[in-house]
Amino acid sequence: MQQLLLPVDGSPSALRATKFLIRLIGGQPGAQVLLLNVQPAIMVKEISVNVTIEMTNQMHEQAGRDAISGAREVLDASAASCTEHLLVGDPAETIARFAKEEGVDGIVMGTRGLGSIKSLVLGSVATKVIHLVDVPVTLVK
Amino acid sequence: MLRMLVPVDGSANSDRAVKYVIDLAKRLKSTEVLALNVQPAVSYVELMLGPKPSAVAPESERAGRDAARSACALLEDAGVAYTLQVEQGQPAETIGAFAKLRNCELIVMGTRGMGLIKTLAVGSVATKVIHLVDVPVTLVK
Numbered sequence: 001m002q003q004l005l006l007p008v009d010g011s012p013s014a015l016r017a018t019k020f021l022i023r024l025i026g027g028q029p030g031a032q033v034l035l036l037n038v039q040p041a042i043m044v045k046e047i048s049v050n051v052t053i054e055m056t057n058q059m060h061e062q063a064g065r066d067a068i069s070g071a072r073e074v075l076d077a078s079a080a081s082c083t084e085h086l087l088v089g090d091p092a093e094t095i096a097r098f099a100k101e102e103g104v105d106g107i108v109m110g111t112r113g114l115g116s117i118k119s120l121v122l123g124s125v126a127t128k129v130i131h132l133v134d135v136p137v138t139l140v141k
Numbered sequence: 142m143l144r145m146l147v148p149v150d151g152s153a154n155s156d157r158a159v160k161y162v163i164d165l166a167k168r169l170k171s172t173e174v175l176a177l178n179v180q181p182a183v184s185y186v187e188l189m190l191g192p193k194p195s196a197v198a199p200e201s202e203r204a205g206r207d208a209a210r211s212a213c214a215l216l217e218d219a220g221v222a223y224t225l226q227v228e229q230g231q232p233a234e235t236i237g238a239f240a241k242l243r244n245c246e247l248i249v250m251g252t253r254g255m256g257l258i259k260t261l262a263v264g265s266v267a268t269k270v271i272h273l274v275d276v277p278v279t280l281v282k
Contacts, residue, residue, distance in 0.1 A: 139280065
Protein backbone atom coordinates (compact mmCIF):
# COMPACT_ATOMS: atom_id res chain seq x y z
CA MET A 1 0.00 0.00 0.00
CA GLN A 2 1.30 3.38 -0.96
CA GLN A 3 1.36 6.00 1.77
CA LEU A 4 1.89 9.64 0.93
CA LEU A 5 2.39 12.41 3.45
CA LEU A 6 0.72 15.73 2.73
CA PRO A 7 1.83 18.47 5.13
CA VAL A 8 -0.43 21.51 4.75
CA ASP A 9 -0.69 24.91 6.36
CA GLY A 10 -3.81 26.34 4.75
CA SER A 11 -1.84 28.29 2.12
CA PRO A 12 -2.81 28.36 -1.59
CA SER A 13 0.41 26.49 -2.31
CA ALA A 14 -0.64 23.68 0.06
CA LEU A 15 -4.01 23.49 -1.66
CA ARG A 16 -2.32 23.13 -5.05
CA ALA A 17 -0.15 20.39 -3.54
CA THR A 18 -3.32 18.62 -2.40
CA LYS A 19 -4.79 18.73 -5.90
CA PHE A 20 -1.57 17.47 -7.46
CA LEU A 21 -1.32 14.65 -4.95
CA ILE A 22 -4.76 13.46 -6.05
CA ARG A 23 -3.42 13.32 -9.60
CA LEU A 24 -0.37 11.37 -8.43
CA ILE A 25 -2.58 8.83 -6.72
CA GLY A 26 -4.72 8.59 -9.84
CA GLY A 27 -7.53 6.65 -8.19
CA GLN A 28 -5.35 3.72 -7.12
CA PRO A 29 -7.15 1.63 -4.58
CA GLY A 30 -5.25 1.32 -1.33
CA ALA A 31 -3.38 4.60 -1.58
CA GLN A 32 -3.35 6.28 1.78
CA VAL A 33 -2.93 10.01 2.35
CA LEU A 34 -1.64 11.22 5.69
CA LEU A 35 -2.85 14.79 6.01
CA LEU A 36 -0.66 16.65 8.48
CA ASN A 37 -0.53 20.07 10.02
CA VAL A 38 2.20 21.11 12.38
CA GLN A 39 1.64 24.09 14.61
CA PRO A 40 4.67 25.85 16.05
CA ALA A 41 4.44 25.60 19.83
CA ILE A 42 2.92 28.65 21.50
CA MET A 43 5.07 29.79 24.36
CA VAL A 44 2.68 30.22 27.25
CA LYS A 45 4.70 33.03 28.78
CA GLU A 46 4.53 34.98 25.55
CA ILE A 47 0.81 35.36 25.91
CA SER A 48 -0.09 35.58 29.53
CA VAL A 49 0.77 33.93 32.78
CA ASN A 50 -2.91 33.02 33.05
CA VAL A 51 -2.92 30.80 29.98
CA THR A 52 -3.15 27.16 30.93
CA ILE A 53 -1.75 24.14 29.12
CA GLU A 54 -5.31 23.15 28.22
CA MET A 55 -5.86 26.52 26.59
CA THR A 56 -2.71 26.30 24.47
CA ASN A 57 -3.65 22.74 23.51
CA GLN A 58 -7.01 24.04 22.37
CA MET A 59 -5.42 26.89 20.42
CA HIS A 60 -3.05 24.46 18.68
CA GLU A 61 -5.86 22.11 17.85
CA GLN A 62 -8.13 24.86 16.51
CA ALA A 63 -5.34 26.36 14.39
CA GLY A 64 -4.47 22.88 13.09
CA ARG A 65 -8.08 22.12 12.16
CA ASP A 66 -8.39 25.45 10.36
CA ALA A 67 -5.16 24.79 8.45
CA ILE A 68 -6.20 21.37 7.16
CA SER A 69 -9.86 22.12 6.41
CA GLY A 70 -9.30 23.26 2.80
CA ALA A 71 -7.15 20.25 1.94
CA ARG A 72 -9.58 17.94 3.71
CA GLU A 73 -12.46 19.20 1.56
CA VAL A 74 -10.48 18.61 -1.63
CA LEU A 75 -9.49 15.11 -0.48
CA ASP A 76 -13.03 14.24 0.58
CA ALA A 77 -14.29 15.18 -2.87
CA SER A 78 -11.78 12.72 -4.36
CA ALA A 79 -11.62 8.96 -3.91
CA ALA A 80 -8.47 9.23 -1.79
CA SER A 81 -8.50 7.65 1.62
CA CYS A 82 -7.05 9.98 4.21
CA THR A 83 -6.22 10.26 7.90
CA GLU A 84 -5.71 13.52 9.82
CA HIS A 85 -2.76 14.28 12.03
CA LEU A 86 -2.31 17.45 14.07
CA LEU A 87 1.07 17.89 15.69
CA VAL A 88 2.91 20.66 17.51
CA GLY A 89 6.59 21.47 17.12
CA ASP A 90 9.14 22.76 14.66
CA PRO A 91 7.35 22.27 11.32
CA ALA A 92 10.17 20.79 9.23
CA GLU A 93 11.57 18.57 11.99
CA THR A 94 8.13 17.34 12.95
CA ILE A 95 7.19 16.61 9.32
CA ALA A 96 10.44 14.67 8.82
CA ARG A 97 10.09 12.71 12.07
CA PHE A 98 6.48 11.86 11.31
CA ALA A 99 7.41 10.74 7.78
CA LYS A 100 10.03 8.38 9.21
CA GLU A 101 7.80 7.03 11.98
CA GLU A 102 4.99 6.27 9.56
CA GLY A 103 7.33 4.95 6.89
CA VAL A 104 5.70 7.00 4.13
CA ASP A 105 6.69 6.43 0.51
CA GLY A 106 6.80 10.10 -0.37
CA ILE A 107 5.95 13.64 0.66
CA VAL A 108 3.97 16.13 -1.42
CA MET A 109 4.08 19.72 -0.22
CA GLY A 110 3.67 23.32 -1.24
CA THR A 111 6.89 25.24 -1.66
CA ARG A 112 5.69 28.45 -0.13
CA GLY A 113 3.81 28.30 3.10
CA LEU A 114 2.10 31.07 4.96
CA GLY A 115 5.01 31.84 7.19
CA SER A 116 7.73 32.28 4.63
CA ILE A 117 8.76 35.28 2.59
CA LYS A 118 6.76 35.19 -0.63
CA SER A 119 9.65 35.91 -2.92
CA LEU A 120 11.57 32.84 -1.80
CA VAL A 121 11.45 30.04 -4.32
CA LEU A 122 11.64 27.37 -1.72
CA GLY A 123 10.08 27.93 1.63
CA SER A 124 12.37 27.30 4.54
CA VAL A 125 10.17 24.42 5.71
CA ALA A 126 10.39 22.66 2.34
CA THR A 127 14.15 23.19 2.15
CA LYS A 128 14.64 21.72 5.61
CA VAL A 129 12.33 18.77 4.95
CA ILE A 130 14.27 17.84 1.80
CA HIS A 131 17.42 17.92 3.86
CA LEU A 132 16.00 15.72 6.61
CA VAL A 133 14.23 12.92 4.74
CA ASP A 134 15.34 10.24 2.30
CA VAL A 135 12.00 9.64 0.55
CA PRO A 136 11.07 11.52 -2.64
CA VAL A 137 9.64 14.98 -2.02
CA THR A 138 7.31 16.56 -4.57
CA LEU A 139 7.30 20.35 -4.41
CA VAL A 140 4.27 22.20 -5.71
CA LYS A 141 4.34 25.95 -6.30
CA MET B 142 -2.52 11.41 -18.67
CA LEU B 143 0.44 12.76 -16.75
CA ARG B 144 3.40 13.91 -18.81
CA MET B 145 6.64 13.55 -16.87
CA LEU B 146 10.09 14.86 -17.64
CA VAL B 147 13.10 13.12 -16.19
CA PRO B 148 16.46 14.74 -16.85
CA VAL B 149 19.11 12.01 -17.01
CA ASP B 150 22.90 12.15 -16.86
CA GLY B 151 23.98 8.59 -16.09
CA SER B 152 24.61 9.29 -12.40
CA ALA B 153 23.30 7.05 -9.62
CA ASN B 154 21.02 9.89 -8.61
CA SER B 155 19.49 10.22 -12.02
CA ASP B 156 18.97 6.44 -12.15
CA ARG B 157 17.04 6.66 -8.88
CA ALA B 158 14.87 9.38 -10.39
CA VAL B 159 14.24 7.10 -13.38
CA LYS B 160 13.22 4.28 -11.03
CA TYR B 161 10.75 6.61 -9.35
CA VAL B 162 9.31 7.51 -12.76
CA ILE B 163 9.00 3.82 -13.65
CA ASP B 164 7.17 3.16 -10.40
CA LEU B 165 4.79 6.06 -11.02
CA ALA B 166 4.21 5.06 -14.66
CA LYS B 167 3.32 1.52 -13.59
CA ARG B 168 0.94 2.67 -10.89
CA LEU B 169 -0.81 5.38 -12.90
CA LYS B 170 -0.85 3.51 -16.21
CA SER B 171 -1.71 6.70 -18.07
CA THR B 172 1.57 8.56 -18.28
CA GLU B 173 4.02 9.80 -20.86
CA VAL B 174 7.72 9.73 -20.03
CA LEU B 175 10.19 12.14 -21.60
CA ALA B 176 13.86 11.59 -20.79
CA LEU B 177 16.19 14.49 -21.44
CA ASN B 178 19.95 14.71 -21.43
CA VAL B 179 21.53 18.11 -21.60
CA GLN B 180 24.97 18.40 -23.12
CA PRO B 181 27.09 21.48 -22.53
CA ALA B 182 27.08 24.05 -25.30
CA VAL B 183 30.09 23.73 -27.57
CA SER B 184 31.80 26.76 -26.14
CA TYR B 185 30.93 29.63 -23.90
CA VAL B 186 31.65 32.21 -26.58
CA GLU B 187 29.50 30.31 -29.02
CA LEU B 188 26.76 30.18 -26.43
CA MET B 189 26.89 33.91 -25.79
CA LEU B 190 27.44 35.21 -29.31
CA GLY B 191 26.37 32.62 -31.79
CA PRO B 192 22.87 32.13 -33.04
CA LYS B 193 21.16 29.22 -31.33
CA PRO B 194 22.12 26.17 -33.37
CA SER B 195 19.05 24.60 -34.88
CA ALA B 196 20.29 21.10 -34.26
CA VAL B 197 22.34 19.40 -31.60
CA ALA B 198 25.87 18.71 -32.82
CA PRO B 199 26.31 15.05 -33.79
CA GLU B 200 29.07 14.48 -31.22
CA SER B 201 26.88 15.97 -28.50
CA GLU B 202 23.97 13.80 -29.60
CA ARG B 203 26.25 10.76 -29.25
CA ALA B 204 27.55 11.86 -25.85
CA GLY B 205 23.99 12.50 -24.71
CA ARG B 206 22.81 9.07 -25.78
CA ASP B 207 25.80 7.53 -23.98
CA ALA B 208 24.97 9.44 -20.80
CA ALA B 209 21.35 8.33 -21.02
CA ARG B 210 22.20 4.66 -21.57
CA SER B 211 21.55 3.48 -18.00
CA ALA B 212 18.27 5.39 -17.84
CA CYS B 213 17.10 3.93 -21.14
CA ALA B 214 18.05 0.42 -20.01
CA LEU B 215 16.03 0.83 -16.82
CA LEU B 216 12.97 2.08 -18.72
CA GLU B 217 13.22 -0.63 -21.36
CA ASP B 218 13.67 -3.41 -18.79
CA ALA B 219 10.58 -2.14 -16.98
CA GLY B 220 8.60 -2.00 -20.21
CA VAL B 221 7.85 1.70 -19.81
CA ALA B 222 7.52 3.60 -23.09
CA TYR B 223 9.56 6.79 -23.29
CA THR B 224 11.18 9.21 -25.66
CA LEU B 225 14.75 10.42 -25.28
CA GLN B 226 15.82 13.88 -26.28
CA VAL B 227 19.33 15.33 -26.24
CA GLU B 228 19.64 19.09 -26.00
CA GLN B 229 22.57 21.44 -25.69
CA GLY B 230 22.89 24.34 -23.31
CA GLN B 231 22.97 25.27 -19.64
CA PRO B 232 21.45 22.33 -17.73
CA ALA B 233 18.79 24.04 -15.61
CA GLU B 234 17.70 26.56 -18.26
CA THR B 235 17.48 23.86 -20.91
CA ILE B 236 15.47 21.55 -18.62
CA GLY B 237 13.11 24.40 -17.74
CA ALA B 238 12.63 25.49 -21.35
CA PHE B 239 12.09 21.92 -22.52
CA ALA B 240 9.52 21.29 -19.77
CA LYS B 241 7.58 24.38 -20.86
CA LEU B 242 7.85 23.64 -24.56
CA ARG B 243 6.57 20.10 -24.13
CA ASN B 244 3.95 20.99 -21.50
CA CYS B 245 5.35 18.59 -18.94
CA GLU B 246 3.25 18.40 -15.80
CA LEU B 247 5.91 16.97 -13.50
CA ILE B 248 9.69 17.00 -13.44
CA VAL B 249 11.43 14.21 -11.55
CA MET B 250 15.05 14.84 -10.68
CA GLY B 251 17.81 13.35 -8.63
CA THR B 252 18.90 15.89 -6.08
CA ARG B 253 22.57 15.48 -6.82
CA GLY B 254 23.86 14.81 -10.28
CA MET B 255 27.31 14.19 -11.53
CA GLY B 256 29.93 16.73 -10.73
CA LEU B 257 28.01 18.47 -8.02
CA ILE B 258 29.11 18.86 -4.45
CA LYS B 259 27.93 15.74 -2.69
CA THR B 260 27.10 17.33 0.63
CA LEU B 261 24.45 19.64 -0.76
CA ALA B 262 20.94 18.50 0.06
CA VAL B 263 19.70 19.78 -3.27
CA GLY B 264 21.99 20.15 -6.24
CA SER B 265 22.36 23.50 -7.90
CA VAL B 266 20.71 22.26 -11.08
CA ALA B 267 17.63 21.03 -9.17
CA THR B 268 17.43 24.28 -7.20
CA LYS B 269 17.60 26.32 -10.37
CA VAL B 270 15.00 24.18 -12.14
CA ILE B 271 12.58 24.63 -9.23
CA HIS B 272 13.17 28.36 -9.59
CA LEU B 273 12.49 28.37 -13.33
CA VAL B 274 9.40 26.21 -13.69
CA ASP B 275 5.88 26.43 -12.36
CA VAL B 276 5.08 22.73 -12.52
CA PRO B 277 5.66 20.37 -9.58
CA VAL B 278 9.16 18.95 -9.15
CA THR B 279 9.83 15.65 -7.41
CA LEU B 280 13.26 15.43 -5.84
CA VAL B 281 14.61 11.93 -5.45
CA LYS B 282 17.63 11.33 -3.21
